[in-house]
Amino acid sequence: MxxxxxxxxxxxxxxxxxxxxxxxxxxxxxxxxxxxxxxxxxxxxxxxxxxxxxxxxxxxxxxxxxxxxxxxxxxxxxxxxxxxxxxxxxxxxxxxxxxGSGPRAGAIGMDKWATKLVAQAAGLRVARGRVVDASQIGDVEFSGAWRDVDGPVVVKPVSAGSSYGVGLVREPEELAIALHEAARFDRRILVEEVVRGREIDVAVIREAGGVRWAAPPLEIEAEGLFDTATKYDGTARFTVPAALTADEHAALTRAALTMFDALGCAGVARMDFFLTDEGPILNEVNTMPGLTAASQVPRMFAAAGVSYVDLVDRLVRAAEVPGR
CATH class of the missing domain: 3.40.50.20 (Rossmann fold)
Structure with missing residues (x-):
C-alpha cells in the first residue's frame, strides 16, 4: 500500500x-x-x-x-x-x-477532564480533582485547589502529552508556580489528588476485522514524579510483563478494554493506570502513543510476540475511514 x-x-x-x-x-x-x-x-x-x-x-x-x-x-x-x-x-x-482513532475518540482522549468523566460513567475509578481556568490562577488558594483532598496535589494541563507542564505541589507557595507552568500548554488546568500506587500501562489494539486485545501490562519504575525529564533521560525503568497476580492482570486488562470501547478507539491506544490496594485507577489515555521501537507500546506488544515491524504493519492494515 x-x-x-x-x-x-x-x-x-x-x-x-x-x-x-x-x-x-x-x-x-x-x-x-x-x-x-x-x-x-x-x-x-x-x-x-x-x-x-x-x-x-x-x-x-x-x-x-x-x-x-x-x-x-x-x-x-x-x-x-x-x-x-x-x-x-x-x-x-x-x-x-x-x-488510529477517529476524531471523537482522539478529542475526548486528549482532554484529561473529559476522559475522567467518561471513565467514571463506564464504572472505572479516577483520581479526585477539578479544572481551573488560567484566568482563575490568582484566585486559587492551596486549601481550595481541590475538593476535600488533603496533602499534595498534581497539576497538569488538561490537553497536553509527554507530561509537559505537569508538576507536583507539596507546599502552598508552589501552587501558583505550577499552575502558571501548566498554563503554558493549555488554558484549562487539572488539579488532582496524588494517588499512591504502582504505575501500570496497558496497550490495546484493534485489528483488521474488529478484534481487539490487550498486550501484557508494563510497569513504570521511577524516582518521584514520572515527568517529561524522567520519560526521556533514561532514568525510568520499564518492566514488561509487569509482575502481577492473576486478579490484578485481569482487572487491568478489563479496565483497559472498557475504556478503549467507551471512547470508541481504533488502532492502538495506551491506558495508564495506578494500581492500588483497591484496584486500578485510570490516570489518562493516549490514542496516538509514542511509536519508536523503544517506546512503551511496542515493548508491550514485543512481550506478546508481536515485533515492531509486525505491529506497525497491523496498524496500517487495520486503518479505516473515520465515521464509516
Missing amino acids: RVLVIGGGQNAEHEVSLASAAAVAESLRGGHEVIEVTISREGVWTMSGRADAGTPALSLAGILPVLAEIDVVFPAVHGALGEDGALAALCALAGVRVV
Whole structure:
C-alpha cells in the first residue's frame, strides 16, 4: 500500500512525533511505499521534492492532492492538532483511511477532564480533582485547589502529552508556580489528588476485522514524579510483563478494554493506570502513543510476540475511514 506518514506538529511534542514518524516510516519501507510529510512547529506542511508554500494554509493545499493518491494515512503526531483528532478529521473529510482513532475518540482522549468523566460513567475509578481556568490562577488558594483532598496535589494541563507542564505541589507557595507552568500548554488546568500506587500501562489494539486485545501490562519504575525529564533521560525503568497476580492482570486488562470501547478507539491506544490496594485507577489515555521501537507500546506488544515491524504493519492494515 501507499502510506503517507505524518510527523512533527504544532505543539511541545514536535520532536517526539518526529522520532515516532521516522521509526514508523523506516519500518513500513520493507512492505509498503512510504511518503513522508512533516508539519513544522508553525504549521507548515513540507514534503521532499516539493517547494515550500510558505504558509500553513497554502502548504496544506499543496498536500491535499497527495491524499487522493495514497491508500492510508499514518498520523504519527502526538498532542494538540494531531492526536486530538484534528488529522483524523481531515482524513474523514477526504474519505481516506487513517491509522488510529477517529476524531471523537482522539478529542475526548486528549482532554484529561473529559476522559475522567467518561471513565467514571463506564464504572472505572479516577483520581479526585477539578479544572481551573488560567484566568482563575490568582484566585486559587492551596486549601481550595481541590475538593476535600488533603496533602499534595498534581497539576497538569488538561490537553497536553509527554507530561509537559505537569508538576507536583507539596507546599502552598508552589501552587501558583505550577499552575502558571501548566498554563503554558493549555488554558484549562487539572488539579488532582496524588494517588499512591504502582504505575501500570496497558496497550490495546484493534485489528483488521474488529478484534481487539490487550498486550501484557508494563510497569513504570521511577524516582518521584514520572515527568517529561524522567520519560526521556533514561532514568525510568520499564518492566514488561509487569509482575502481577492473576486478579490484578485481569482487572487491568478489563479496565483497559472498557475504556478503549467507551471512547470508541481504533488502532492502538495506551491506558495508564495506578494500581492500588483497591484496584486500578485510570490516570489518562493516549490514542496516538509514542511509536519508536523503544517506546512503551511496542515493548508491550514485543512481550506478546508481536515485533515492531509486525505491529506497525497491523496498524496500517487495520486503518479505516473515520465515521464509516
